[in-house]
Amino acid sequence: xxxxxxxxxxxxxxxxxxxxxxxxxxxxxxxxxxxxxxxxxxxxxxxxxxxxxxxxxxxxxxxxxxxxxxxxxxxxxxxxxxxxxxxxxxxxxxxxxxxxxxxxxxxxxxxxxxxxxxxxxxxxxxxxxxxxxxxxxxxxxxxxxxxxxxxxxxxxxxxxxxxxxxxxxxxxxxxxxxxxxxxxxxxxxxxxxxxxxxxxxxxxxxxxxxxxxxxxxxxxxxxxxxxxxxxxxxxxxxxxxxxxxxxxxxxxxxxxxxxx
Numbered sequence: 001x002x003x004x005x006x007x008x009x010x011x012x013x014x015x016x017x018x019x020x021x022x023x024x025x026x027x028x029x030x031x032x033x034x035x036x037x038x039x040x041x042x043x044x045x046x047x048x049x050x051x052x053x054x055x056x057x058x059x060x061x062x063x064x065x066x067x068x069x070x071x072x073x074x075x076x077x078x079x080x081x082x083x084x085x086x087x088x089x090x091x092x093x094x095x096x097x098x099x100x101x102x103x104x105x106x107x108x109x110x111x112x113x114x115x116x117x118x119x120x121x122x123x124x125x126x127x128x129x130x131x132x133x134x135x136x137x138x139x140x141x142x143x144x145x146x147x148x149x150x151x152x153x154x155x156x157x158x159x160x161x162x163x164x165x166x167x168x169x170x171x172x173x174x175x176x177x178x179x180x181x182x183x184x185x186x187x188x189x190x191x192x193x194x195x196x197x198x199x200x201x202x203x204x205x206x207x208x209x210x211x212x213x214x215x216x217x218x219x220x221x222x223x224x225x226x227x228x229x230x231x232x233x234x235x236x237x238x239x240x241x242x243x244x245x246x247x248x249x250x251x252x253x254x255x256x257x258x259x260x
Contacts (some may be wrong), residue, residue, distance in 0.1 A: 038083035038095040057252040113214035139183035152211035
């Protein structure tokens, strides 16, 4: 009788342990909703590090989207080339500040845009040689590797003739343009306006903004990601309608990018 009782107790403990483990696993699967996002640490005001924390317009937008969906955002911070490589290899799920172009759509599927970016050209603050985009003839124009702004310039002003110089870091570009090593820099209007107005970088915007690039979240082409994209699109529409995106835009730019 004692042997039977011991055997029965052992069987009960085995099943109890098994049930407890199953419950724990199910709980972690349901709760651990994490999205990994590629970002850069020097893309003020979109993404930048301050006191060890990643901040910025796009950081706020992504947190608003994924907190509403019940996801935690895991930021993977590298230079822009690293962002592109990680997205392509699948080391991150998506990336910040990605223009949804036809060329990129061959590789990735995109959510609906959360705003539209425009391009501008800047020169040194006191440089009078370039007063308009027509003055770029024969000049050295800087661009950041992997960005799409130079393509926008070619599409908008195909007749312009300049020497393109590719950089990996925006900080180096700011210095080179300010000191005359490069004649101009083509980049996003929002980033450059913030750098000039709030960080006193000695540059000036030349001519009017041009191009209109929808900026969206890119994902690799899978059925699982397509389902996630559909869910994100519902959230983007919700946050546009309830004014969340407008509040974030006004916080960082003093203008509502959704109204343009």
